[in-house]
Amino acid sequence: MKILVVEDEPKLAGFMQQGLLQAGYQVQLSNNGTEALNKAASEIFDLILLDLMLPGMTGIDILKNLRAFKISSPVIIVSALSGTSQIVEGLDLGAVDYIKKPFEWEELLARIRILQRKIYAVESTRISVNDLVVDLMTRQVMRGEKQILLTAKEFALLEYLVRNTNRVVSKNQILENVWNMDFDPESNIVEVYMYQLRRKVDKGFENSLIETVIGVGYKLTGTKSSL
Missing domain, CATH: 1.10.10.10 (Winged helix-like DNA-binding domain superfamily/Winged helix DNA-binding domain)
Structure with a gap:
């Protein structure tokens, strides 16, 4: 499974990258919205872990562009934002799940496994x-x-x-x-x-x-x- 982590906080991005690699996933990082959208448009990712507060382009803007460009990579929002309106907007724009920072690592892995099961329920495993x-x-x-x-x-x-x-x-x-x-x-x-x-x-x-x-x-x- 190939995952794009979109996170501008270097320590958290590095922690997520290392943990996902150890779990056996393929991982790429992006620390700003514009770069993340370019990566998502030029490569196929099985999952995007998306922060909402980003330089260059916000996570909401990324979700709008993913929909406009018909990029179907599933997105899990990983954000410290507690406002309901932005989370609901993100989910309405196509994100499949939301996890609030700070999060428990095992919970994030569990959410990824749940998504894998949903994907593989449709596609052959x-x-x-x-x-x-x-x-x-x-x-x-x-x-x-x-x-x-x-x-x-x-x-x-x-x-x-x-x-x-x-x-x-x-x-x-x-x-x-x-x-x-x-x-x-x-x-x-x-x-x-x-x-x-x-x-x-x-x-x-x-x-x-x-x-x-x-x-x-x-x-x-x-x-x-x-x-």
Whole structure:
């Protein structure tokens, strides 16, 4: 699940980013309304966590523009505002939920899981690529009859590959979408995690699904379908 956190308070934004990454989500940050709208218009996010009091463009303005541009990413308002009118306006403009600052971290995660269940009640939670089956809701991974146990970060990496089946993704794209990091030519974190993931997903099977495209990146290859 790819989440855009729109929050201009640096400490809170960093706390939310770190917590969501540890929970296995892909995270991007934006600290002003104009940038957030540009990101939402140029990329697909499964969820936007939106503060209302922002520089550049308010959260209410963002919601109005999301509706005008027909951007369907679900929005949860995360705000210190206690006035009922703005919260009601935000919900009327399409936000699916509201949580008041300061909030309990486990409550925010629970709200996200509730939203996931609603989304997956309509969409399939299970994706197969050849004999690999990934359940995005339960985070269970099977290959053939074998269950594959992954860490939160390994699952996030596999989910990104599955969502981009048969497309080559670069190291830079992986760092940005799975680790929310800018490209660092000295870092080998992608290589380390990719080695671990390939060892779990491909080792012992006749056909390898994860390919290294030399000088370009990586690719998960196969026939993709929803179950």
